[in-house]
Amino acid sequence: xxxxxxxxxxxxxxxxxxxRQGDQDAVMKIYNSYFPPIYNFIRxxxxxxxxxxxxxxxxxxxxxxxxxGRSAPRHSLRGWLFQVAxxxxxxxxxxxRRLSTQALDEWxxxxxxxxxxxxxxxxxxxxxIRRALRSLSPDQQEVLILRFGQMxxxxxxxxxxxxxxxxxxxxxxxxxGALRQILSQMQVERNG
Amino acid sequence: xxxxxxxxxxxxCIDRLAGGQTVDDCLRAYPQxxxxxxxxxETGRLVQRARPSSxxxxxxxxxxxxxxxxxxxxxxxxxxxxxxxRPLLGLAxxxxxxxxxxxxxxxxxxxSLPGDSLYGIKRxxxxxxxxxxxxxAAFEARRRDEIRxxxxxxxxxxxxxxxxxxxxxxxxxxxGDLPLRVLAGVPGAETARLGDTLNIRAYTTTQGGLIARxxxxxxxxxxxxxxxxxxxxxxxxTPTMTVTIAPTVTPTAAATATLTLTSTxxxTPTxxxxxxxxxxxxxxxxxxxxxxxxxxxxxQPPGWVEYAIQPGDTLSRLAAATGTTVxxxxxxxxxxxxxxxxxxxxxxxxxxxxxxxxxxxETPPSGSxxxxxxxxxxxxxxxxxxxNDDDDSRGKNDNSDDNEDDDNDNDD
Numbered sequence: 212x213x214x215x216x217x218x219x220x221x222x223x224x225x226x227x228x229x230x231r232q233g234d235q236d237a238v239m240k241i242y243n244s245y246f247p248p249i250y251n252f253i254r255x256x257x258x259x260x261x262x263x264x265x266x267x268x269x270x271x272x273x274x275x276x277x278x279x280g281r282s283a284p285r286h287s288l289r290g291w292l293f294q295v296a297x298x299x300x301x302x303x304x305x306x307x308r309r310l311s312t313q314a315l316d317e318w319x320x321x322x323x324x325x326x327x328x329x330x331x332x333x334x335x336x337x338x339x340i341r342r343a344l345r346s347l348s349p350d351q352q353e354v355l356i357l358r359f360g361q362m363x364x365x366x367x368x369x370x371x372x373x374x375x376x377x378x379x380x381x382x383x384x385x386x387x388g389a390l391r392q393i394l395s396q397m398q399v400e401r402n403g
Numbered sequence: 404x405x406x407x408x409x410x411x412x413x414x415x416c417i418d419r420l421a422g423g424q425t426v427d428d429c430l431r432a433y434p435q436x437x438x439x440x441x442x443x444x445e446t447g448r449l450v451q452r453a454r455p456s457s458x459x460x461x462x463x464x465x466x467x468x469x470x471x472x473x474x475x476x477x478x479x480x481x482x483x484x485x486x487x488x489r490p491l492l493g494l495a496x497x498x499x500x501x502x503x504x505x506x507x508x509x510x511x512x513x514x515s516l517p518g519d520s521l522y523g524i525k526r527x528x529x530x531x532x533x534x535x536x537x538x539x540a541a542f543e544a545r546r547r548d549e550i551r552x553x554x555x556x557x558x559x560x561x562x563x564x565x566x567x568x569x570x571x572x573x574x575x576x577x578x579g580d581l582p583l584r585v586l587a588g589v590p591g592a593e594t595a596r597l598g599d600t601l602n603i604r605a606y607t608t609t610q611g612g613l614i615a616r617x618x619x620x621x622x623x624x625x626x627x628x629x630x631x632x633x634x635x636x637x638x639x640x641t642p643t644m645t646v647t648i649a650p651t652v653t654p655t656a657a658a659t660a661t662l663t664l665t666s667t668x669x670x671t672p673t674x675x676x677x678x679x680x681x682x683x684x685x686x687x688x689x690x691x692x693x694x695x696x697x698x699x700x701x702x703q704p705p706g707w708v709e710y711a712i713q714p715g716d717t718l719s720r721l722a723a724a725t726g727t728t729v730x731x732x733x734x735x736x737x738x739x740x741x742x743x744x745x746x747x748x749x750x751x752x753x754x755x756x757x758x759x760x761x762x763x764x765e766t767p768p769s770g771s772x773x774x775x776x777x778x779x780x781x782x783x784x785x786x787x788x789x790x791n792d793d794d795d796s797r798g799k800n801d802n803s804d805d806n807e808d809d810d811n812d813n814d815d
Binding site for chain 2: 233234235236238239242243244245246247248250251254255260263264267268271272275276278279280332335337340341344355356358360362363364365380381383384387388390391394
């Protein structure tokens with residue numbers, strides 16, 4: 212009966228138009244809608260909540276500046292915001308040397324019984340997961356965050372990342388495998 | 404060296420999860436990859452669990468809001484000067500006019516009202532003074548005084564003023580302590596919230612009415628509107644004026660005069676109504692939080708908390724989890740369409756609900772709000788069935804815009 216709709220439906224185009232005309236209430240509505248996904252995205256990429264706040268505020272300050280200056284997007288606001296968030300992260304981290312794609316062996320299941328594994332995963336704290344996530348390359352982190360965290364489509368993720376869909380498919384597969392290996396390693400260290 | 408088959412199956416499963424299916428649904432679709440997919444998908448879902456708590460999110464959102472608003476105002480094009488002057492004249496011209504005004508008609512114009520021939524010069528002089536750094540607040544108060552005088556003498560003229568919106572009863576608003584009638588369809592009325600500071604363009608009538616033409620929010624109110632319905636106007640220390648249609652009435656500038664709105668005859672016990680001569684009986688209107696007509700005001704009932712809608716939430720789940728009804732949530736939060744609730748949107752609820760969309764038996768992450776609701780049974784089955792309805796809005800079909808390169812277009 213009741214459904215939930217993620218942002219970025221055509222209603223947003225009208226809000227964007229109103230915001231460009233100086234409607235502060237439209238700006239605040241946009242801010243309320245998009246702050247959570249952008250903050251969540253950035254928060255998973257940096258380990259300090261205060262830093263995440265600063266970087267997120269940069270994204271929205273860029274948005275309102277663009278709205279006043281008429282260079283803001285007219286559609287696909289969500290994609291635009293994520294791209295700006297990626298750029299803000301890049302600027303913050305400086306020129307990220309691209310991590311070798313992959314120092315870790317590609318993971319394949321080695322036993323049919325993975326229940327202990329699943330049990331282990333259930334006990335992981337979000338802190339630990341974040342730390343493991345940040346061991347991946349920036350692209351891998353972001354693909355996972357967009358695909359699993361934000362539940363964006365393959366195409367939209369590809370657009371935000373500036374890559375082909377085939378590349379995203381590859382990245383997400385390898386990223387999850389790498390993440391699992393890192394978590395296993397953490398489990399070994401915890402128990403050992 | 405994983406085969407393409409597995410990579411594609413994995414990708415398809417990610418989409419299925421986003422569409423509301425469970426991991427088991429996916430494994431049934433790809434029986435040849437069951438064990439690999441299970442671990443891959445469970446690992447991927449950890450990313451969801453790693454996200455910050457909704458409390459941390461809400462606090463960050465409030466802390467950042469001010470900065471973003473400041474940037475919005477800073478980046479604004481210069482505000483247009485009030486009638487009749489436009490900044491086309493510039494500062495230099497304003498100074499010249501200031502001197503001219505000082506030399507001659509400025510003094511004569513001091514007492515002029517909207518509609519008088521010298522009124523334009525009065526506003527010109529004020530604009531010049533503001534250009535030199537005078538505080539606009541004094542002039543704003545003067546605008547409102549002028550309007551009171553205009554109303555009292557029964558002149559019909561266009562006016563503009565600004566003030567804080569402090570009360571409302573149906574179409575009758577109180578802005579800057581002036582009774583303003585806001586009819587349906589007035590531009591900007593729906594964006595204003597009780598407590599905001601508003602710029603108002605209006606006109607007066609010979610019957611002493613002040614009717615809004617256009618409303619603009621200058622500054623949002625600091626606090627959300629108070630939830631308790633009040634029977635009185637703002638604190639009695641606020642000076643108010645009697646506005647009646649009887650021509651024999653002299654304006655009372657007493658500190659606690661009665662505010663009267665001739666159009667609302669409901670009586671309250673707080674102050675004695677004033678009736679003068681042949682004026683119709685007047686009394687304080689009963690001011691309520693949600694006016695019978697006009698704008699719905701979202702408010703926070705005592706004990707209710709604010710919650711950010713998470714992906715996977717439905718109003719029925721939230722209502723059931725917090726001991727209320729969907730109708731109540733919609734009424735409190737001024738929701739008109741239960742189908743149109745956005746992830747990230749904040750609503751008031753009786754309490755914080757457990758996180759959405761957990762598989763039975765899975766413990767919530769340690770960072771979740773409250774942290775005291777492990778394994779709370781979720782109506783996962785029903786929710787998933789409904790979540791398929793909006794696949795088209797989750798990005799599967801919104802590829803119409805995704806390939807446009809219009810991020811940098813500068814046309815209007």
